[in-house]
Amino acid sequence: MTVRVGFFPHNNSLFVLRHRGILERRLPGVEWVDLRTLPAKPPVDPKTALPTLHSDWLFEPGGYDFIGTGFTPPVTGLAHGRDLVYVGISGPRVENGRLVVKPESPVRSVADLRGRRVGIAHGSWQTTLLLFALERAGLSWSDIEPVDTSVHDGPSAFRSGDLDAWVGAYPALAAVEQEGPVRTLIDTEGLFSHPSLWFTRRDFAENHRDELTEIVRSLQESDAWITADPREAARYFAEDAGTTSPSDLDRWEHALRGRPxxxxxxxxxxxAEQHHAAELLAANGLLPRSVDPRSAVLPWLNDLLTPHVAR
Known part of the structure; x- marks a missing residue:
C-alpha cells in the first residue's frame, strides 16, 4: 500500500527524514507530500477563527496519512470534529522562540499590549503562546489586534514598526537579533512546554499499525542523526531556502541545537496543556467548542514509545 507522509520545514524531524532515505528502506511504498504544494485554503480572520489546514489534509483526497506540527493544530482539528489521534511528542522546545518587542518600545509588559498589533504565525504554537500570555496578564484575545505573519514577512514587519510585538522563532529571530537587540516581553519557558507533536487519523492508526510503527522508528533514527550532526542537518534547510552561506548555516545549526x-x-x-489551550481558544471565540484531548490517545502508541520497546 501507499502511505502518504506530509512534511514541511517547520517540523524539522519530518523535513530531515524526507531527505535521509530512512523511511523508504522501511516502507518502499511511502509517498511524501510537501505541504507547501497543497492548494491554499481561504484565509481566516485571526480575530475570530483558526486555520484548519493541517488536520483538513488528513481527511481529504490528495492529502496525507501522517503529519507533524506544533502545539495548536491537533486541538483545532479535534474541535472541528476530526477523528485524529496523537502519535508522540517531543521534549519541551522552550528555546525555540518568544514574544519580543523593540528595546525602545513603550510596551513594558504583556498587559501593555491592549489595543496593540501583535504578529504571530496564526494557528501555530504562536497563537497558544500569545493566548496563554494574555490570560496571565488578565487580557483576552479581543483586547489585542492579532496579525497573521509568516516566517518571511514577520521579521520585516517587526523591523519596520508595523508590529508592536512579535512572537519570533529561530532561525528568523536570530536574523533579527543580528541586526540589533530585542527585548523579551515573555519567554516560552514557564508559560507552556511547546513540544513538537505528530498525529494521524484514528482509522489509519488502527488499521495500519505496522506502517505507523515503521514511521515512528524511522523518525527516531533520523532524529538521532540530527542530534549527532546538526551542522549537516542544517544544510537541508539552508539549501531549501536557496542559500548555503556560512551565516545561514550558522543560524540553522543554532536553531537545531536548541531543539529536542x-x-x-x-x-x-x-x-492538560492541550485541554487548557482548547478551553481558552473556545472561550475567546477561536474554536467552535472545547474538546478533551484525552479522547485522542491510543495506549498502544504510548507503549511503542516507551524506552523498553523503542529501537
Whole structure:
C-alpha cells in the first residue's frame, strides 16, 4: 500500500527524514507530500477563527496519512470534529522562540499590549503562546489586534514598526537579533512546554499499525542523526531556502541545537496543556467548542514509545 507522509520545514524531524532515505528502506511504498504544494485554503480572520489546514489534509483526497506540527493544530482539528489521534511528542522546545518587542518600545509588559498589533504565525504554537500570555496578564484575545505573519514577512514587519510585538522563532529571530537587540516581553519557558507533536487519523492508526510503527522508528533514527550532526542537518534547510552561506548555516545549526529531538509518549501534563489551550481558544471565540484531548490517545502508541520497546 501507499502511505502518504506530509512534511514541511517547520517540523524539522519530518523535513530531515524526507531527505535521509530512512523511511523508504522501511516502507518502499511511502509517498511524501510537501505541504507547501497543497492548494491554499481561504484565509481566516485571526480575530475570530483558526486555520484548519493541517488536520483538513488528513481527511481529504490528495492529502496525507501522517503529519507533524506544533502545539495548536491537533486541538483545532479535534474541535472541528476530526477523528485524529496523537502519535508522540517531543521534549519541551522552550528555546525555540518568544514574544519580543523593540528595546525602545513603550510596551513594558504583556498587559501593555491592549489595543496593540501583535504578529504571530496564526494557528501555530504562536497563537497558544500569545493566548496563554494574555490570560496571565488578565487580557483576552479581543483586547489585542492579532496579525497573521509568516516566517518571511514577520521579521520585516517587526523591523519596520508595523508590529508592536512579535512572537519570533529561530532561525528568523536570530536574523533579527543580528541586526540589533530585542527585548523579551515573555519567554516560552514557564508559560507552556511547546513540544513538537505528530498525529494521524484514528482509522489509519488502527488499521495500519505496522506502517505507523515503521514511521515512528524511522523518525527516531533520523532524529538521532540530527542530534549527532546538526551542522549537516542544517544544510537541508539552508539549501531549501536557496542559500548555503556560512551565516545561514550558522543560524540553522543554532536553531537545531536548541531543539529536542526524538518522539516521546504523550503525557498527562501535555494533555492538560492541550485541554487548557482548547478551553481558552473556545472561550475567546477561536474554536467552535472545547474538546478533551484525552479522547485522542491510543495506549498502544504510548507503549511503542516507551524506552523498553523503542529501537
Amino acid at each position: 529531538f526524538g518522539l516521546n509518549p504523550v503525557t498527562e501534563e501535555f494533555l
